[in-house]
Amino acid sequence: MNVNEFDFNLPEELIAQTPLRERTASRLLVLNKQTRRIEHKYFYNIKKYLKKGDCLVLNDTRVLPARLYGMKEDTGGKIEVLLLHQSENDTWETLVKPARKVKLGTIISFGNGKLKAICTKTEEHGGRELKFIYNGVFYEILDELGEMPLPPYIKEQLPEKERYQTVFAREKGSAAAPTAGLHFTTELLEEIKELGVEIAYITLHVGLGTFRPVSVEDIENHQMHSEFYRMSKTTADTLNRVKANGGKIISVGTTSTRTLETIARDHQAFKETSGWTDIFIYPPYEFKAIDGLITNFHLPKSTLIMLVSALAGKNAVLHAYEQAVQKKYRFFSFGDAMLII
Incomplete structure (x- = not known):
């Protein structure tokens, strides 16, 4: 299947640069995967x-403030990590950038020496293994010195770090937010829950x-x-019970989907487990875990739009995206949402 089959025209002005003030105020395109009916909510x-x-x-x-700006101790050259x-x-x-300046043994200083790192291994495409040196608690220092690693298509600064976290974020380790979850508030x-809908949590560090x-x-x-994932016994038991009782499993985001499908593929059921997944979901794919999906609008020709197309059908998804563009939905991380049921 050719990558160009998942291309579509996206005006740059539809790429959301900032989050809405109210999380739940985002628009919601609802696509019925059986009838292909579209609703705008x-x-x-x-x-x-x-x-x-x-x-x-x-x-x-939980997203780490994982972008650090420092300088080489020997030359003062600026380094981004x-x-x-x-x-x-x-x-x-x-x-690291620029990678050519960071060689084996290079020492980088951050925050006037509050945090230092020595390069212990070099890899291709800017990859570097760094050993950090500090006094105190690493994550506290990172919270002070680090910035949120916003995606490259977001050009504006984020005034509040928590706006790039879900309200239920707790397991530190992501380089990016599971953005479909950004639309939820604690109240929602x-x-x-009051409707009788179960809420379950998994972890996948993006x-x-x-x-x-x-x-x-x-x-x-x-x-x-x-990417690393983990499922608790509580979540596994909940999901197995819901499946046995005929309930639907609605995944919030492609990250949750990849975790659920990996576990269902490997174990033919849900179970307490952890590991690494490189599952690639694209048409045709038979879903084993989920019945529905809440997701944001994704980049053209991305693995994410391929996953969505596997669930709802490529033509139906591209038609929905055409409508979203026509109606000026906001795209990507801080954009609007889509529900496939």
């Missing part, structure tokens, strides 16, 4: 489409591969990045 209308006995699955990962994954203790896999989640374009023509040749 607001996110606070989501309750209308959830029923008693259904289960909403949320990704509780993006934390990707903690490999052990104080050692992290990172991306309570109202959904990596930078989320923003990487598909660079091959034949999508079957695309290699997905691996």
